[in-house]
Amino acid sequence: MKTIEQLQEKFSKAQKNYKTIKKNTEQKVIRWFWTTDSISNLEPFYFEENRFPKGRLHKDEPVKKENQYQYGVDDHNEIIVERQFTDLKDLFYEIFYIRGKDSIESYRFDYSIEKEIDHVELFMYEHSILTISYAVFKDGWIKYMYTYNKGKLSTKTMQRIYQNTEVPDRIFDYYYDETGLLQSIKEKEHYWYNKPNKKISYKKLTDLVSEKLLEILKQNILHYNIQEKIYCIYIYYYHEEMLPPSIGFGTESDRKEWLNEKGKEAKWIIWNPIDYSHSLEIELNEETQNLFNLYNQETSLHHKENNTIKMIIECCKNLKNSISAFELNKTDDFVVVASDYEQSDLKKNFKLINPELFYEFKNKLV
Structure with a gap:
């Protein structure tokens, strides 16, 4: 797969290019803000599928930054930098987003002084709709393919190579209620997300x-x-x-x-x-x-x-x-x-x- 090979090459060069990626991205930041937890992910329904709560916005820069998040946005008000602070003082993960016309490339570096590369991702869009995404790691890669029904995500197919071994495909199905809101996410018989019944407190x-x-x-x-x-x-x-x-x-x-x-x-x-x-x-x-x-x-x-x-x-x-x-x-x-x-x-x-x-x-x- 040509795209994966290209991303693997970028992954292998990313740590060496850390300072350049950081400088080129952060110089486009026009505003920074802080949150209590993650608030953004390019993967559709990421928070629902993983049952992660979204963070809340801080009014000001927090005094204690441990386990908090900092975001940088560009002049289109789009997030291009994410810093995830650890419980170790002044150490944080970093994600840099390089936004193109029909794609977004991201680089995630760990919190160590060496700033080792964790993974590289590529999200590809057609008419602003996500169709394919890739993630390349040290020991493998993941490819997601998205299909839609009447403009709504209906299926996500996951292909993966891990430690040179092909893992069986996984298929996630998305269902919606009569108002068009997400009702559930299922993989075979397992529910990754199920919208709560509002009648039950x-x-x-x-x-x-x-x-x-x-x-x-x-x-x-x-x-x-x-x-x-x-x-x-x-x-x-x-x-x-x-x-x-x-x-x-x-x-x-x-x-x-x-x-x-x-x-x-x-x-x-x-x-x-x-x-x-x-x-x-x-x-x-x-x-x-x-x-x-x-x-x-x-x-x-x-x-x-x-x-x-x-x-x-x-x-x-x-x-x-x-x-x-x-x-x-x-x-x-x-x-x-x-x-x-x-x-x-x-x-x-x-x-x-x-x-x-x-x-x-x-x-x-x-």
């Missing part, structure tokens, strides 16, 4: 999901039917896709082995469900998966991740109060706990779920 959606989550946690614990003696049931989640969480069972045999090997330092493993001998990923039927997908989507778009954590904590309290029904082989110090997979909120959540035991366990937790 977020609170009502949370109540439905909470009830279903507790039911599923109980079912999975019962069906797993662990026979070993356990010191905890650990509900853990990933911030990118919080529901459903996973379930870990901390066994007494593992804990004794870790304590013998590491002593006080064993707590870093004792409360790390990734290292447990017994854990399970929850599998959902299609109806429940769609319900959880919708909830994850709305939670992310409206910055309500804390709402999900509160819901998981309440489910853990209910599990704790009904634990005798599971007939588990438990240690005397058995607890139900919840945290993200990095244990960053383990202590905080432990205190909420097991307040009567917190000071006994405080120094044992990470």
